[in-house]
Amino acid sequence: MRLGIPKLDELLGEIEPGSTVLISTIGELGIEIVLAVLKENKEKAVVFVTPRLKRRLKKIEGIDGVIYFTLGEDFAPQELFKITHAMREVPEDRFVGIFFLQPLLVFHPSETVQRFFSELANMALEHGFILMSMVDKRLLDDKTLAIFEESATHVIDIVEVVDGFKITRGIRIKKSPYGVTGFYKLELNKEIIVGEPLG
Numbered sequence: 138m139r140l141g142i143p144k145l146d147e148l149l150g151e152i153e154p155g156s157t158v159l160i161s162t163i164g165e166l167g168i169e170i171v172l173a174v175l176k177e178n179k180e181k182a183v184v185f186v187t188p189r190l191k192r193r194l195k196k197i198e199g200i201d202g203v204i205y206f207t208l209g210e211d212f213a214p215q216e217l218f219k220i221t222h223a224m225r226e227v228p229e230d231r232f233v234g235i236f237f238l239q240p241l242l243v244f245h246p247s248e249t250v251q252r253f254f255s256e257l258a259n260m261a262l263e264h265g266f267i268l269m270s271m272v273d274k275r276l277l278d279d280k281t282l283a284i285f286e287e288s289a290t291h292v293i294d295i296v297e298v299v300d301g302f303k304i305t306r307g308i309r310i311k312k313s314p315y316g317v318t319g320f321y322k323l324e325l326n327k328e329i330i331v332g333e334p335l336g
Contacts, residue, residue, distance in 0.1 A: 138233060138267050141177030142170065144331035148310045148318055149291055154232060154265040157258040159289035161274050161282065166306065167295045169329050171235055174269060175200040182233040185220065187240050204231060214244045217253050224260055232266040239273050247281045255288040286311065295323065307335050 138152045152158060160167045175182055175194075179202040186194065191205050204227075206212075212219040224234060236257065241250045254270060261268035270289075274282050286292045292311040297304060307320035308331055322332035 138174075139177060140170065141173040142329050142331065144321070145170070145293070145308075145310075145329075148313065148315070148321075148331075149293075150314050152267055152291065154267060155262040156267050156290040157261050157288065158267065158269045158291045158293065159254075159286060160269070160271040160293045160295065161286065161311075162271060162295040163275060163297050164273060166297060166325065167271055167293070169325050170293065171269065171271060172197060172200070173329060174233065174235065175203055178233045179203050181231050182235060183227050183231045184235045185223075186237060190237065204228075208240055214240055217241075217245075217249075221253075221256060221260065224257060225264075227264075227266065234261065234266055234268045236268065236270040238270050239276065242272075242276045247277050251281060251284050251288070254285060258288045258290075296320065305335070 139146045140149065160170060175184070176199045179200050183204045183206065184194065185206045185208065187208050188210060191207050194200060194203070206223050208214045212223065227234060238250055238254060241253065257268055257270070272285060277285065289312065291313050294309045294311050296307045296309070298307070306323040306325065308323040309320045310318045320335040322335055324330040324332060
């Protein structure tokens with residue numbers, strides 16, 4: 138699978154079936170990456186979302202054909218077993234699963250969500266689909282975040298450094314078939330631009 142973002146595709150290489158990609162981010166920085174993946178793979182994607190995020194995604198052109206599973210509608214966020222059951226029942230023609238972990242961290246301790254994420258990663262490996270998850274690293278301590286990252290085959294780390302009135306965004310592939318990369322400048326306007334290496 139390719140993400141549809143040239144520089145990230147170059148850094149990550151081809152993402153093989155059975156892989157787990159974790160986007161470690163701040164707030165909603167990185168949702169643009171998820172949208173690019175959905176546009177590139179819309180006929181193959183299943184997305185686990187909150188009702189608010191589902192309404193937002195349904196308004197975006199170019200991602201029709203995505204199958205939605207909604208926390209709070211299809212199952213309660215507390216019912217992790219139903220979520221894993223739904224993941225096992227994903228149609229075989231769908232090989233990209235996208236999961237937002239933030240809502241679960243509101244209802245469960247981070248250790249529970251980490252074990253759940255690890256289980257999803259194992260399911261992705263067993264069933265040969267690609268799992269992409271996004272987590273807000275402000276909700277986790279460094280040790281717990283490292284355990285999340287250990288369950289992933291690829292980690293996209295997004296950082297934001299504020300210096301006075303200047304905000305610099307960076308992106309780094311912390312774990313990939315090609316090793317750890319340095320930080321690259323990240324611009325999020327109407328498109329995602331991964332620029333030159335930072336310092």
